[in-house]
Amino acid sequence: MTEPLARVEIESIAAGGDGVGRSEGMAVFVPRTAPGDVAMVRLTRARRFARGELVSLERPAPARVAPPCPHYTDDRCGGCQLQHLGYEAQLAAKSGIVGDALRRIGRRQVENPVVEASDGQWRYRRKLTLHLRREGGRWIAGLHPYDDPDAVFDLRDCPITDERVLAVWTQLRPAFHLLPRERALRVAVRLLDAGASVVVEGGRTWREPEAVLDAAPLVTELWWRPEGGRTRLLVRRGADAASGASFAQVNAGVADRLRGHVLALARGHHPEKVIDGYAGLGATTLPLVNDGVQVVAIELDAAAVTRLREQLRQPSTAIAGRVEDHIAAALPADVVMLNPPRGGLDARVTDALQQVERAPGAVLYTSCDPATLGRDLARLTRFRLASVRSYDMFPQTAHVETVCELVPEAA
Numbered sequence: 001m002t003e004p005l006a007r008v009e010i011e012s013i014a015a016g017g018d019g020v021g022r023s024e025g026m027a028v029f030v031p032r033t034a035p036g037d038v039a040m041v042r043l044t045r046a047r048r049f050a051r052g053e054l055v056s057l058e059r060p061a062p063a064r065v066a067p068p069c070p071h072y073t074d075d076r077c078g079g080c081q082l083q084h085l086g087y088e089a090q091l092a093a094k095s096g097i098v099g100d101a102l103r104r105i106g107r108r109q110v111e112n113p114v115v116e117a118s119d120g121q122w123r124y125r126r127k128l129t130l131h132l133r134r135e136g137g138r139w140i141a142g143l144h145p146y147d148d149p150d151a152v153f154d155l156r157d158c159p160i161t162d163e164r165v166l167a168v169w170t171q172l173r174p175a176f177h178l179l180p181r182e183r184a185l186r187v188a189v190r191l192l193d194a195g196a197s198v199v200v201e202g203g204r205t206w207r208e209p210e211a212v213l214d215a216a217p218l219v220t221e222l223w224w225r226p227e228g229g230r231t232r233l234l235v236r237r238g239a240d241a242a243s244g245a246s247f248a249q250v251n252a253g254v255a256d257r258l259r260g261h262v263l264a265l266a267r268g269h270h271p272e273k274v275i276d277g278y279a280g281l282g283a284t285t286l287p288l289v290n291d292g293v294q295v296v297a298i299e300l301d302a303a304a305v306t307r308l309r310e311q312l313r314q315p316s317t318a319i320a321g322r323v324e325d326h327i328a329a330a331l332p333a334d335v336v337m338l339n340p341p342r343g344g345l346d347a348r349v350t351d352a353l354q355q356v357e358r359a360p361g362a363v364l365y366t367s368c369d370p371a372t373l374g375r376d377l378a379r380l381t382r383f384r385l386a387s388v389r390s391y392d393m394f395p396q397t398a399h400v401e402t403v404c405e406l407v408p409e410a411a
Contacts, residue, residue, distance in 0.1 A: 005055060010037040013093035015101065015371055017081025017398030021052075028052045031146055034085050035093070036061030063089035068122075068159060071143075075153040078146035080160065080396040091115045091392060094400040098370045098390050105374025108385045115390040115400065119253040124395065125161040127190035127250050128169065132176065134183045139176040141169070141187070160396050165189050168196045168218045175215035180206045180226075195220030195237065202227055209234045254393045258401060261389060262337060262364055263287055265405050269362045271334035277323040277349070278339045282308040289316045296330045298323045324348035332358040338365045344372025350379040359383070363406040368393075373402060384409050
């Protein structure tokens with residue numbers, strides 16, 4: 001039920017990037033608002049909270065800035081959530097999001113963590129995924145408005161994306177007719193050390209994918225994930241090994257610092273054996289192997305595991321499969337490193353860590369979602385939180401990466 005306007009003072013930023021205030025004792029979530037705003041808001045009430053639509057500002061917050069991207073305001077782009085906040089306010093908001101999740105969901109009594117700033121606030125993204133829609137006789141390639149997940153607006157520029165990625169998209173646009181003949185596709189472009197990789201999702205048949213490389217000289221790898229199938233490499237320029245379609249350092253500078261922090265924590269425990277769950281291409285596995293540590297790397301992507309095995313030496317091993325299917329057999333270990341996708345850890349992973357007779361000396365958990373991180377920490381009652389540090393991998397968005405160092409309660 002939609003109600004008349006309400007006057008709401010915004011107090012904080014919620015995990016998805018909405019401002020949060022209260023009206024008649026009920027929490028109200030209002031996109032595109034900032035802590036300190038006094039806003040007139042049109043409410044849509046649910047059972048325990050309300051959604052709000054910003055109508056006007058009675059008093060703008062001091063941290064407000066003018067968003068530089070016209071898509072953010074004109075098209076209500078859902079790719080960014082915090083462009084209307086100054087950068088220091090963004091970092092403070094993310095610190096509060098993580099701290100709230102650790103306390104409220106994870107039941108860990110901690111202060112809001114430090115959030116390490118990004119080296120660059122703009123043009124940092126080395127990967128951009130767009131939704132393609134065929135409307136009439138033309139293609140639209142863009143993103144969803146934050147308040148209409150079924151719509152797609154035509155993207156002209158994305159100021160958080162590296163211009164080299166956008167240059168690939170410029171080459172691809174005239175070649176959309178060469179893609180699988182579907183009304184809707186999802187296409188990702190990411191930078192490689194040389195050239196760029198393109199991953200196309202959707203469609204059942206694709207007659208001449210090689211023509212895409214002819215039309216887009218900047219593309220060096222073309223991957224396809226057909227409807228109901230697995231991602232596979234179709235064509236590649238040159239003889240170098242394929243990069244793998246699943247792994248991209250979206251913000252390379254911050255990723256390097258985060259990885260260095262995880263490795264420093266691991267080395268600080270002087271392990272002889274490490275389990276690296278969700279190991280990817282081995283960015284944390286290989287440095288430890290080179291230190292002389294025995295590492296058991298577990299990764300679902302079989303192609304990544306094949307490449308990783310070629311670089312390992314005994315007794316280190318790489319296992320192709322799900323972490324939850326293999327971690328119990330891989331334990332015990334001195335250190336366990338975990339970097340799961342947004343959905344967090346399967347309960348079998350936390351159960352294995354809780355039940356193994358000799359607890360790891362440290363569990364190093366890298367999370368991209370504070371809510372699932374909090375849920376998983378609540379399950380890991382055997383461990384206390386020794387340190388937490390967050391990283392602003394995605395400026396202008398509400399996303400934040402967090403590294404938690406867990407040690408046994410008795411330690």
